[in-house]
Amino acid sequence: MKTNMPLTKPIRRFIAETERMLDTEVTLLRKPEAPPGGTLIDIYSYNLDKNIIIFPANYIGLLKDFVIAKQCTHLLVKGAAAKTGGYRVLSYNADSVYTGMRQVYLDALKDEAKKEKKLPVNKLIDMLFIMFRQFHEDINDLPWNPVVNARIYHRMEQLRKTQLYILLKDGKQDMDEMMDMMEIIPRRYFVLDKSMFYARDLYLAKTLPADRLMPVVNIPQMKKFDHLEVKEMLTTRWTHTAWYQSKVFGDNMLTIMEKHLAVDWGAEPSLEYYASLYKVGVNLTNALLAYMTMKDWFIWEKPQHLLAAEQAAPSYEKAALKKIFGDLIEES
């Protein structure tokens, strides 16, 4: 481990355990511009020789520890899968991009037909790949979130209050995301995207018992949450939104999550255990994709495939637009 910052004993032990189990090195970096949830740049997904966990510079105490615990757990899941020979990521190719963008286009046409204020054609065209990328990003991240959070909750008791704060913060951020695009993107995608986050929040609220996750009551800004169950809090937040449909779809996704995430979260750590968590994440991803009828949008491939796909993304988009619109695309 390479760091010059203070860390609590359990976190130091956890990092050492991760390094030992995966026979690798973890470097911790503080960056002012890091996203609130931190970033993991790992040797299994990128062509690097060391793993780097980056977290926001203003996280100085337990918030930092939680981000490290979260990213380290994710690293263990990825590393265990890689060591047992089965690490794949959700990637895409020219065909799958076409399938996805075409579906978004057809749904957008249905929506546009009902709209009084139509979306300009150029915006509609731009939106197709943006939607595809948005779902790729979310589905690559979201299923691992409950896996990692449930594991931390059961293994690192001292981080529970911190975890609650981060979950509330994450939930709010994910809920607010795409709001400015609500009237632009096809309703189906807005609803599906929100539903995933709703299901995750509700799953965590049910799995992480409310009595142990009581908010930090001494914080004035959080007083309003005092004596409120996490489950009640998150449900209320979602049912009071303008998009009640998200809740309906989200309840179905919650059932899917509960079915796939029936795991012994407190099990002793081992490579086999973390490899099994990876399989759980993969199965959950597949189930969510099937529910959203997006199975053909993405493909499970080696990480190098995804890196190459990211490079080729503009050409995939161009080719898909050509296939959807034919010669019209050049005229517009």
Add this chain to the structure above:
Amino acid sequence: MPVSEVSRLLKRAEQYVKQTKYKEALVLYDHAIRLEPRNPECWSQRAGAKIEMERFTEAVADCDQALALNPNHADAWSRKALALSQVGQYAPALAAATRATTLNANDAVGWYVKGICLEETGKSDEAEIAYAKSLELEILLDIKAEKDKVRR
């Protein structure tokens, strides 16, 4: 004359620290100390940069200089606690962290380091209280940072 010059130097050095340009910051701190060797802030801030550079023993020495000039310099106590904890001297680090948090109860790092020292010296219950205090302060800082971000 030197007062404004020193303030300017400290401000610039702080910017360097934020940009993780510690060597550049150190040059400015050295200059500030030469101009005002009896200013505890200069010593304390240089200690902060040295902690980032993992020069913990030197950082402790700088903190001691600051504290000799002002025994109630809260930041110097906090930095001393941090540096000592990093070299595994938990008992004196705990004393320093206790002093730091007494002088400034809103020192999130001070409470956090105190928690680490208490944990390392086998006082888990007290450590939990220190961590809780640190977390409260950290969350308040985070909420403020988020609001500032939205405002910007």
